[in-house]
Amino acid sequence: MSTPAGNRSAPPPTERRSAAKAVPAGALLKSLPLFKALDEASLGRLAAATHRRVLARGERVFSRGDDPEGMYVVVYGQVRLLGRARGGGERLAGVVDAGHSFGEPIMFLERPALVDAEAATDALVLQLPKEAVFAEIERNPRFARRLIAGLSSRLEALVQQQERQDRGGGQARVVDYLLRQGGSTAGVPFTLPAAKAAVAAHLRLTPEHFSRLLHELAAEELLRIDGRRITLLQPLRLAALRH
Amino acid sequence: MSTPAGNRSAPPPTERRSAAKAVPAGALLKSLPLFKALDEASLGRLAAATHRRVLARGERVFSRGDDPEGMYVVVYGQVRLLGRARGGGERLAGVVDAGHSFGEPIMFLERPALVDAEAATDALVLQLPKEAVFAEIERNPRFARRLIAGLSSRLEALVQQQERQDRGGGQARVVDYLLRQGGSTAGVPFTLPAAKAAVAAHLRLTPEHFSRLLHELAAEELLRIDGRRITLLQPLRLAALRH
Numbered sequence: 040m041s042t043p044a045g046n047r048s049a050p051p052p053t054e055r056r057s058a059a060k061a062v063p064a065g066a067l068l069k070s071l072p073l074f075k076a077l078d079e080a081s082l083g084r085l086a087a088a089t090h091r092r093v094l095a096r097g098e099r100v101f102s103r104g105d106d107p108e109g110m111y112v113v114v115y116g117q118v119r120l121l122g123r124a125r126g127g128g129e130r131l132a133g134v135v136d137a138g139h140s141f142g143e144p145i146m147f148l149e150r151p152a153l154v155d156a157e158a159a160t161d162a163l164v165l166q167l168p169k170e171a172v173f174a175e176i177e178r179n180p181r182f183a184r185r186l187i188a189g190l191s192s193r194l195e196a197l198v199q200q201q202e203r204q205d206r207g208g209g210q211a212r213v214v215d216y217l218l219r220q221g222g223s224t225a226g227v228p229f230t231l232p233a234a235k236a237a238v239a240a241h242l243r244l245t246p247e248h249f250s251r252l253l254h255e256l257a258a259e260e261l262l263r264i265d266g267r268r269i270t271l272l273q274p275l276r277l278a279a280l281r282h
Numbered sequence: 283m284s285t286p287a288g289n290r291s292a293p294p295p296t297e298r299r300s301a302a303k304a305v306p307a308g309a310l311l312k313s314l315p316l317f318k319a320l321d322e323a324s325l326g327r328l329a330a331a332t333h334r335r336v337l338a339r340g341e342r343v344f345s346r347g348d349d350p351e352g353m354y355v356v357v358y359g360q361v362r363l364l365g366r367a368r369g370g371g372e373r374l375a376g377v378v379d380a381g382h383s384f385g386e387p388i389m390f391l392e393r394p395a396l397v398d399a400e401a402a403t404d405a406l407v408l409q410l411p412k413e414a415v416f417a418e419i420e421r422n423p424r425f426a427r428r429l430i431a432g433l434s435s436r437l438e439a440l441v442q443q444q445e446r447q448d449r450g451g452g453q454a455r456v457v458d459y460l461l462r463q464g465g466s467t468a469g470v471p472f473t474l475p476a477a478k479a480a481v482a483a484h485l486r487l488t489p490e491h492f493s494r495l496l497h498e499l500a501a502e503e504l505l506r507i508d509g510r511r512i513t514l515l516q517p518l519r520l521a522a523l524r525h
Binding site: 130176198 | 390397
């Protein structure tokens with residue numbers, strides 16, 4: 040089982056689903072960065088406790104207020120984390136790509152979830168129950184260090200994201216976001232990981248302002264919009280608008 | 283040595299300085315949440331490796347771009363973390379209170395610092411070299427769990443902060459920030475942990491807008507401003523402006 044970095048080069052959903060069902064949990068774990076340093080015995084113990092969840096786009100992993108009693112790792116697909124926006128709508132708080140984990144803070148702090156976690160695409164998610172994770176930390180300092188490193192990168196990413204969002208006006212924020220989502224390849228469409236209003240809130244824009252900026256970029260033939268599907272036509276010219 | 287939660291009830295700087303010099307490192311560590319679960323042997327090993335830094339307000343712990351080779355714990359005082367704001371100024375990225383740690387992500391990810399860390403008040407900071415921290419994780423899963431829990435709370439706090447800052451307009455953000463800084467006690471002055479422009483950037487406001495909002499609140503006799511010193515006069519009425 041490979042772990043695709045995005046959802047563009049992945050095999051079609053039905054194929055992935057049956058492949059994922061066939062692969063033993065130990066092999067899935069082994070392919071993920073968090074578990075790479077583990078020996079066979081540790082992998083075996085964790086695999087035995089792992090639950091796999093094959094999710095269709097839009098399906099919930101947990102909801103705000105739940106106590107999820109474990110942590111999660113994305114094998115393929117993307118999971119979006121949705122908080123509350125101004126006025127009560129949804130706000131994209133983060134996107135978890137294949138190979139990455141989520142839910143550790145809730146598990147460690149024993150507090151209810153602050154966000155809804157739901158599949159942004161068809162996805163395979165592994166759930167590792169709290170007891171198994173805690174037992175493995177006791178046994179295996181390497182696993183503890185991987186967890187610490189994972190949380191550290193998320194903290195850094197959040198700080199960097201805040202800084203990026205402070206800089207530049209609305210257009211720069213939209214362009215920066217689209218380039219990070221869609222990469223710099225012209226003509227390859229990608230899907231926004233959440234509803235436009237939620238992405239707008241993430242970018243600290245009103246839905247109307249976000250929509251207007253997107254349509255201005257489309258009018259200049261820098262990109263094409265088809266609902267939540269976006270195709271960057273001239274990524275280099277877009278990149279020049281970031282500053 | 284007690285660990286005051288803020289800088290208001292702490293003894294005067296000179297007294298604290300000499301007290302801090304007299305207290306053995308092991309006793310200082312033991313008073314901090316991160317190290318509470320440790321046995322005497324672990325505390326002794328960490329204490330032997332600990333460097334203490336007595337800082338005057340404004341003194342740097344490390345600068346953006348440095349490789350600090352260790353993590354830090356604040357014993358008393360506050361440390362501010364400053365990123366870059368739009369237009370090249372400073373932006374308050376966080377404040378580390380007594381009892382809390384910082385610098386772990388840099389240490390674990392082995393990347394240069396993204397922020398300047400400097401004393402916002404007179405402060406005592408302990409530096410724990412990387413080797414000592416890594417060795418203790420190997421030996422002591424409880425220490426690893428405390429580190430993971432600490433990083434988890436910071437992640438949660440950042441997510442909550444982003445959500446808070448999305449909600450409400452500029453005035454609500456300023457009021458929310460002041461109440462969190464100054465508590466709900468009327469008449470007790472506190473000092474903004476960074477320059478007004480950096481706090482404004484943290485609140486996603488221009489310095490002018492921030493200044494205007496402060497002066498509007500002062501004109502309504504809800505607070506008093508004296509440079510960076512703020513006194514909340516009517517915290518309950520202020521709290522009503524948060525929504």
